[in-house]
Amino acid sequence: MANHSFSNPNMKIKTIAFDADDTLWHNEGLFREAETEFCQLLEAYMPQHSVAKELYRIELQNMELYGYGIKAFVLSLIESAIEISGRTLNVTDIEQILRIGKELLQKPVILIDEVEDVLSTLQGKYRLILATKGDLLDQQRKLKKSGLEKYFHHIEIMSEKKEPDYEKVIRHLDIQADEFAMIGNSLKSDVLPVLNLGGHAFHIPYHITWEHEKVDRKIEHNQLIQLTDIKELLQHL
Structure with missing residues (x-):
């Protein structure tokens, strides 16, 4: 992937947008733990790896209807459990699934190392915004x-992170696309749409990637910078 510096005087970034989950704080690992517990719960009906595949299929099927976030995840857990059990699931099992979801909603928010140092350094030099997708109430809770x-001038909680969604954000901020930079862990949601609009992107991989966010190709672009951690961002801004 490209690894260029923003020392180019022609670059005029004014606004830096940060993804939230797995960019500012840990998230995907919590979903994996919940999914493992769910798979163990249904092991009597199907091997755990098969439960996981069925859950992912139903999540994809429901995405347009429910969107993203914990509540959407729990609805897909319940639907998967009903199908996997051949509609023989008992009330106790449904209660267990609801408990998994409620515990997920109450997990502590653990920041990724160096995040606050980076935000405090950049604040005042750039307009910082949060641009994340997911359930509004849950993302607001985690941010609080x-x-x-x-640290953020503006908070944008989006139902999707595709080109039209970023276009709306850039228009709302009253800037040009080349004055906008996005920092995130997802090539699919944080990088590609922004590059396609003419913006800048910094990709910081997280050690776990949700299957839906994976991109199975190499991306080369002169406005993409690949980082190993968020502190490295300060070397380029």
Whole structure:
């Protein structure tokens, strides 16, 4: 992947947008733990790896209807369990699934190392915004728990992160696409749409990637910078 510096004087970034989950704080690992517990719960009906595949199929099927986030995840858990059990699931099992979801909603927010140092360094030099997707209430809860809200000029919780969604954000901010940079862990959601619009992107891989966010091709672009961690961002801005 490209690894260029923003020392180019022609670059005029004014606004930096940060993804939230797995960019500012840990998230995907919590979903994996919940999914493992769910698969164990249904092991009597189907091997755990098969339960996981069926769950992913139903999540994809429901995405347009439910969107993203924990509540959408729990609805897909319940639907998967009903199908996997051949509609023999008992009330106790449904209660267990609801418990998994409620516990997920109450997990502490654990920041990724160096995040607050980076935000405090960049604040005042650029307009910082949060641009994340997911359930509105849940993302607001996590942001409040994180203690990071004070660093952001604007909060954008999106139902999707595709080109039209970023176009709306850029238009709302009253800037040009080449004045906008996005920082995130997902090539699919944080990088490709922004590059396609003419913006800049910094990709910081997270050690776990949700299957839906994977991109199975190499991306080369002169406005993409690949980082190993968020602290490295300061070397380019």
